[in-house]
Amino acid sequence: MSAQQSASTAVQQSDPLALEKTIASSLKAAFPTAVKTANVVRRRRMRIECTPEATLDVLKYSKNQLGFDHLNYITAVDWGKAFDLIYNLWSIQKMVELEVKTKVAHGEKDELVDFPTSTGVYQAADWFEREVYDLFGIRFVGHPDMRRILLREDWTSHPLRKLYDRRGYPIDPKLGQPPPQTWRINEGKLSLPKKWLEEDPEIEENILTLNFGPHHPSTHGPMMVRARLDGEIIIDADVVIGYLHRNHEKLGENNTWIQLLPYPDRTNYVSPINWEWAYVMAVEELAGVEVPERAEYIRVIMAELDRIQSHLMYLATAGDAVGQLTGFVWGLRDRELVLDLNEMVCGARMLPNYFRFGGVNRDLPKGFAERTRQVVDTVEKHLEEFSYIYEKNPVFLKRFEGVGVLSPQDAVEWGAVGPGLRASGIPFDVRKDDPYSVYDRFDFDVPVGKHGDNLDRFMMRVEEIKQSISIVRQALKDLPSGPYQGKAPTLSIPEGEASSRVETPRGEGSYYVVSNGSPRPVRMKIKSAAFINVYVAKRMMIGQKLQDALVILGTWDPVLGEIDR
Amino acid sequence: MSYLDELRGVVTIIKWGQKNSLWPLAFGIACCAIEMMQTGASKTDAERLGMLMQRASPRQADVMIVAGTVTKKMAPVVRRLYEQMLEPKFVVSMGACATSGGPFRDLYDVVDGVDDVIPVDVYVPGCPPRPEALVYGLMKIQELIDAYYEENQNKPVSGKLEAPSVKPSLSG
Numbered sequence: 001m002s003a004q005q006s007a008s009t010a011v012q013q014s015d016p017l018a019l020e021k022t023i024a025s026s027l028k029a030a031f032p033t034a035v036k037t038a039n040v041v042r043r044r045r046m047r048i049e050c051t052p053e054a055t056l057d058v059l060k061y062s063k064n065q066l067g068f069d070h071l072n073y074i075t076a077v078d079w080g081k082a083f084d085l086i087y088n089l090w091s092i093q094k095m096v097e098l099e100v101k102t103k104v105a106h107g108e109k110d111e112l113v114d115f116p117t118s119t120g121v122y123q124a125a126d127w128f129e130r131e132v133y134d135l136f137g138i139r140f141v142g143h144p145d146m147r148r149i150l151l152r153e154d155w156t157s158h159p160l161r162k163l164y165d166r167r168g169y170p171i172d173p174k175l176g177q178p179p180p181q182t183w184r185i186n187e188g189k190l191s192l193p194k195k196w197l198e199e200d201p202e203i204e205e206n207i208l209t210l211n212f213g214p215h216h217p218s219t220h221g222p223m224m225v226r227a228r229l230d231g232e233i234i235i236d237a238d239v240v241i242g243y244l245h246r247n248h249e250k251l252g253e254n255n256t257w258i259q260l261l262p263y264p265d266r267t268n269y270v271s272p273i274n275w276e277w278a279y280v281m282a283v284e285e286l287a288g289v290e291v292p293e294r295a296e297y298i299r300v301i302m303a304e305l306d307r308i309q310s311h312l313m314y315l316a317t318a319g320d321a322v323g324q325l326t327g328f329v330w331g332l333r334d335r336e337l338v339l340d341l342n343e344m345v346c347g348a349r350m351l352p353n354y355f356r357f358g359g360v361n362r363d364l365p366k367g368f369a370e371r372t373r374q375v376v377d378t379v380e381k382h383l384e385e386f387s388y389i390y391e392k393n394p395v396f397l398k399r400f401e402g403v404g405v406l407s408p409q410d411a412v413e414w415g416a417v418g419p420g421l422r423a424s425g426i427p428f429d430v431r432k433d434d435p436y437s438v439y440d441r442f443d444f445d446v447p448v449g450k451h452g453d454n455l456d457r458f459m460m461r462v463e464e465i466k467q468s469i470s471i472v473r474q475a476l477k478d479l480p481s482g483p484y485q486g487k488a489p490t491l492s493i494p495e496g497e498a499s500s501r502v503e504t505p506r507g508e509g510s511y512y513v514v515s516n517g518s519p520r521p522v523r524m525k526i527k528s529a530a531f532i533n534v535y536v537a538k539r540m541m542i543g544q545k546l547q548d549a550l551v552i553l554g555t556w557d558p559v560l561g562e563i564d565r
Numbered sequence: 566m567s568y569l570d571e572l573r574g575v576v577t578i579i580k581w582g583q584k585n586s587l588w589p590l591a592f593g594i595a596c597c598a599i600e601m602m603q604t605g606a607s608k609t610d611a612e613r614l615g616m617l618m619q620r621a622s623p624r625q626a627d628v629m630i631v632a633g634t635v636t637k638k639m640a641p642v643v644r645r646l647y648e649q650m651l652e653p654k655f656v657v658s659m660g661a662c663a664t665s666g667g668p669f670r671d672l673y674d675v676v677d678g679v680d681d682v683i684p685v686d687v688y689v690p691g692c693p694p695r696p697e698a699l700v701y702g703l704m705k706i707q708e709l710i711d712a713y714y715e716e717n718q719n720k721p722v723s724g725k726l727e728a729p730s731v732k733p734s735l736s737g
Binding site for chain 1: 591592593594595596598599600602603606607608619621633634636637638639640641642644645646648668669671672673674675676682692693695
């Protein structure tokens with residue numbers, strides 16, 4: 001990996017866009033008629049447009065010949081008469097991103113549109129396609145389990161289509177159906193996975209289907225797991241999400257750009273600042289805004305503090321999952337220290353709403369640097385204490401060591417991101433591989449695991465806290481003076497589309513925004529890291545014991561606000 | 566004969582017990598759940614006030630803290646959990662979302678306030694409310710418990726404890 005990394009940087013030194021141009025031209029050469037355009041957007045990012053019929057072949061070619069092994073997301077944009085269906089791919093080897101775009105025509109009414117599934121190419125497409133089906137009404141033919149994923153199953157409409165208003169009612173009543181308006185106890189019954197129904201409907205005597213959730217202390221929020229048990233071994237599992245689907249994406253189309261600033265906080269409420277950054281970065285790229293150097297440093301400091309507190313939250317909940325309540329209380333105690341810093345900087349303790357387009361809301365207060373140094377010193381000292389109740393504790397190790405092993409191949413194939421992917425031995429970190437802001441100026445390591453078990457995923461968080469502490473110290477030392485806010489448009493953003501990539505504590509988070517020059521976005525897609533990580537956790541549960549399944553789910557650190565959006 | 570008749574002298578003790586060891590149903594849905602966890606953790610430490618946090622089962626809980634946005638998919642579950650709780654039961658609506666839909670009001674999958682689904686006794690404002698605010702809200706619940714028992718104690722002997730009625734116009 002590192003050899004290839006240095007080789008690719010050597011190529012890029014001569015022509016920074018050489019690799020991207022080679023890939024774009026090879027795609028164009030392989031599909032001369034099907035690929036209409038192949039552009040290099042910026043470094044490490046390409047966009048191609050192809051015909052709907054050839055999309056699957058292009059995806060297959062990209063995966064097998066060009067090495068785009070990681071599916072980031074699938075989404076759609078409704079343009080009134082046709083959808084843009086977008087596949088976002090990433091190559092872990094070459095560290096480049098490819099966006100495959102295709103047009104799918106649809107009628108005036110809210111009717112399903114058929115499109116071939118890509119689950120045969122990327123297994124990670126499973127949940128992404130269910131999401132597009134749920135919100136847009138594109139039915140993927142050949143998908144193994146085409147059910148709604150976020151909304152209740154008695155919905156008949158597809159609310160992200162443009163013919164619906166923000167409340168989900170059709171603007172022209174003839175064209176669509178209203179949303180369900182009641183919520184009695186037995187409404188919105190869940191249907192079973194197709195695979196389960198196809199099997200013998202007379203369930204064997206020794207197979208039990210156990211539901212837990214949506215109200216359950218170990219699911220980290222309203223999420224439901226339906227496990228089919230043979231004794232205490234899970235032979236198949238179905239994870240039901242969507243209980244916290246707060247319509248961020250529809251909200252994005254109904255508010256102005258600046259009004260949307262507080263919402264990324266609420267997308268992932270455990271690591272709000274990193275998500276603010278993802279949104280702000282996407283809009284800045286769209287509008288071509290320059291960020292002053294001091295603002296970049298302040299952002300790095302705040303984002304790394306945010307990572308520290310988010311991982312401390314993980315240390316707390318990891319204790320909770322195995323009955324180690326001391327760890328729970330200690331984790332939350334240390335997290336308070338960082339929340340106090342948030343309060344010092346911007347007045348709010350948990351959801352700060354601190355970033356602005358082109359900078360931050362206000363300068364760092366007096367005494368912030370000293371206080372921050374004290375806090376990171378304290379956290380560093382406490383990590384030593386944590387090690388005695390966690391990784392040096394034999395009872396804890398029994399539940400974590402060697403349990404829930406994820407191989408690197410499966411991790412990539414199922415689309416895992418973040419510490420969970422790195423625990424399986426793949427050093428993919430956006431801060432290193434696609435550096436944004438001023439991250440290339442700091443000296444830090446990307447911790448990588450060896451075995452891919454629960455303990456490795458746990459230790460990734462501990463190591464990352466140490467790295468973040470080091471980054472915070474370096475940034476405080478080099479913090480330049482100057483303005484903290486650059487010039488930025490507030491109301492109208494130029495026409496176009498842009499996407500950002502940020503290494504959030506749970507993995508790569510990204511905003512994909514489309515503007516037509518009006519004060520409101522046409523589309524705001526949030527690529528959630530936790531969404532795909534829960535899909536991976538669901539695949540990993542199969543074959544495990546019931547009590548281990550919850551611990552495995554916990555090691556992916558799910559945050560339901562981010563999963564359901 | 567109501568059981569109250571036999572237990573008239575004991576009611577004071579029941580009231581004292583319930584009031585001073587509130588067991589909330591930890592019903593974390595969204596962002597407010599994180600602040601609710603902090604309320605039970607070391608800095609705010611609601612257990613000093615007897616508010617033992619994190620009851621996972623509705624059958625053991627006195628008060629339900631609805632901490633977060635209630636969606637149409639979640640609303641039937643909220644209703645079911647409420648009905649599984651034992652009388653007398655109280656509900657705290659924590660944060661802007663549970664109170665009115667908050668920043669997510671008027672969206673296709675969001676219920677505009679949990680009081681469309683279950684009756685609410687105390688609303689705690691904030692987005693999210695600070696832990697101190699939640700503790701204050703729970704102390705308001707303690708006052709309501711006082712009032713509840715006094716009201717029922719002064720009723721005629723044949724009276725029985727009545728469930729707080731659900732608003733008739735509700736969708737449930």
